[in-house]
């Protein structure tokens with residue numbers, strides 16, 4: 179460092195230039211501004227070894243997190259704080275500081291050597307009035323010419339006094355406005371004196387500031403300087419942090435605009451979307467796959483129907499052909515028999531065996547093609563179609579489902595079962611155990627389990643849950659006193675793990691009775707919306723005597739089981 183400093187000094191003297199001006203040799207080679215100890219022109223080091231001021235670095239173009247050196251185009255990788263993360267060139271900063279000290283000492287030297295170097299109004303030497311003062315002793319507080327300075331400060335102690343050019347002499351203290359013979363030395367710290375806090379020692383000890391808190395002007399000024407410096411540094415910190423936030427916002431904004439790399443996502447996979455464009459692409463890809471999948475499913479469904487139709491037509495044509503052959507055979511036999519009617523007795527007697535054979539053939543055909551057999555040969559022209567939940571088509575064979583009917587005792591479960599099975603309102607007795615019936619529709623076959631609802635039987639309900647696709651919960655709409663009890667049972671059912679994929683149909687039964695609670699009242703009393711949040715559920719008003727509501731209830735159930743209304747059509 180000393181060597182570098184010496185080189186700079188030598189360069190200055192060789193080139194006959196002053197140090198103060200030649201600070202510019204320590205300037206940023208991009209903007210030609212002198213480097214500074216702090217602020218915009220603080221020197222920062224690039225990884226290639228070049229030094230550029232902070233301000234210029236901020237203006238340089240960046241590629242992602244790298245910055246190119248303006249001199250050799252080499253890359254420097256930036257940290258998370260961008261340009262702020264680059265190290266300051268401390269060697270250069272130290273050199274700058276030393277140069278400032280050297281310059282200051284040189285100024286004193288020059289002032290000491292030359293009376294005329296101080297361009298301001300001349301100040302008389304305190305030792306010899308006819309001399310012009312060129313330096314100010316900061317310890318003796320005297321203005322001195324060079325000669326008197328040397329003369330008065332020639333002892334070992336006095337030589338150490340710091341003497342500065344008179345131009346840099348500290349300002350003289352003002353005189354006290356109440357005691358004109360004395361300088362102000364103190365600052366009064368009382369709040370009431372904030373408007374005129376300066377005072378001399380007389381004001382402080384005997385005058386208007388007597389008894390007040392006070393401090394030395396230098397001490398108080400130093401405290402103020404420190405708090406100002408601290409506020410400045412805090413301000414800079416805040417500024418730096420805000421700058422960092424701005425940079426991050428810019429990064430996020432550029433990512434939104436589509437700078438980030440994008441790889442097409444897989445259907446159903448959750449991807450982290452990096453930019454607005456990536457999000458759009460992700461959505462388009464998702465729906466493209468969905469459309470493709472639906473097209474494939476539609477084609478597969480059509481193929482299934484086409485092959486079903488082909489098989490059916492083949493069957494019909496075969497039957498048609500077989501029956502036509504039989505019809506022509508019968509017609510031939512009939513023609514032969516009609517001829518025998520024209521014959522005389524002798525001929526008839528001779529042909530009796532052939533006639534018996536023909537009659538037997540007709541009898542055979544008659545018994546072979548009974549009404550029932552002919553019905554079987556006439557296929558139903560309808561094509562019963564159902565769709566599974568994954569959009570596969572199902573023709574013919576019925577969708578089978580296991581359903582359990584639960585609810586408090588007396589709610590009407592058994593009555594409903596009998597109504598669905600036999601279309602009758604039968605008298606019932608309380609169920610001990612269970613009843614089970616199979617109920618068939620064109621495309622649906624329900625196995626309906628009706629389990630007794632007495633309090634002692636309810637713990638047994640759970641044994642019926644396995645493989646159950648739907649639960650029918652029957653509520654006696656008249657029995658408001660037991661709504662709370664019914665809600666408690668429904669809550670247990672709703673929380674059953676084994677039933678979490680089952681559809682839940684609530685039948686508000688006995689709507690034929692005048693005091694029956696409406697569906698809305700029951701929904702509210704049972705808090706169904708919150709209780710069954712996230713489940714497949716439906717509430718249907720119904721009554722057994724007329725059967726009103728039961729077919730709608732089953733239609734909803736069927737939709738849940740086969741996802742199509744065709745099942746019941």
Ligand SMILES: Nc1nc2c(ncn2[C@@H]2O[C@H](COP(=O)(O)OP(=O)(O)OP(=O)(O)O)[C@@H](O)[C@H]2O)c(=O)[nH]1
Nearest residue numbers: 587588589590591592593606608609631688721722
């Ligand atoms: N008015 C009217 N009465 C009904 C209706 N449904 C059922 N009932 C009557 O309510 C009573 C109880 O019916 P059940 O079908 O035995 O009740 P349950 O739910 O099977 O009762 P448990 O087997 O004890 O669990 C019987 O007297 C039925 O006639 C309805 O819709 N309207």
Ligand SMILES: [Mg+2]
Nearest residue numbers: 591592608609
């Ligand atoms: Mg019953």
